[in-house]
Amino acid sequence: MADRVLxxxxxxxxxxxxxxxxxxxxxxxxxxxxGAEDTRILESVAARSDDEVAGIYVVEREGHPVGTxxxxxxLSPDGDQELGYALVPSARGLGLGTEAVxxxxxxxxxxxxxxxxxxxxxxxxxxxxxLLRRLGFVETDGGSTGHQLLAxxxxxxxxxxxxxxxxxxx
Numbered sequence: 001m002a003d004r005v006l007x008x009x010x011x012x013x014x015x016x017x018x019x020x021x022x023x024x025x026x027x028x029x030x031x032x033x034x035g036a037e038d039t040r041i042l043e044s045v046a047a048r049s050d051d052e053v054a055g056i057y058v059v060e061r062e063g064h065p066v067g068t069x070x071x072x073x074x075l076s077p078d079g080d081q082e083l084g085y086a087l088v089p090s091a092r093g094l095g096l097g098t099e100a101v102x103x104x105x106x107x108x109x110x111x112x113x114x115x116x117x118x119x120x121x122x123x124x125x126x127x128x129x130x131l132l133r134r135l136g137f138v139e140t141d142g143g144s145t146g147h148q149l150l151a152x153x154x155x156x157x158x159x160x161x162x163x164x165x166x167x168x169x170x
Contacts, residue, residue, distance in 0.1 A: 003054055011100055132152075
């Protein structure tokens with residue numbers, strides 16, 4: 001079953017398909033979309049042979065792409081789901097990341113088997129740390145070398161062990 005388009009107050013989160021990812025790779029906007037991280041995600045989706053790529057979205061504001069976000073890797077056996085996001089510089093500092101990631105978290109927390117959401121943050125990326133903290137993520141053990149791992153346990157979920165499976169970095 002295909003992901004549905006998500007709407008927030010100011011954004012549209014449109015599920016990516018191989019076709020839409022290819023089209024976005026062959027376009028560019030005045031504000032720098034796609035950026036390096038967006039390009040990596042778009043290339044990965046465009047290379048898929050199936051029509052559905054669950055959990056990966058392009059972030060649109062006023063009809064223009066300003067970033068990507070979605071799941072990174074498969075759901076772990078313990079119910080951890082990693083997420084990642086990237087916005088072009090002109091879309092940062094406006095609360096758009098919080099809005100987009102919050103909408104994705106709401107969807108992921110209702111998904112079967114998800115018991116905890118995680119995200120890794122590059123050293124020195126204070127804006128990303130603040131964004132995740134605003135959404136209820138807290139620092140936890142784990143993460144790849146030199147990166148900070150944050151996790152959010154949905155209300156009502158049992159306490160989980162501290163571990164990470166994916167390697168997507170915000």
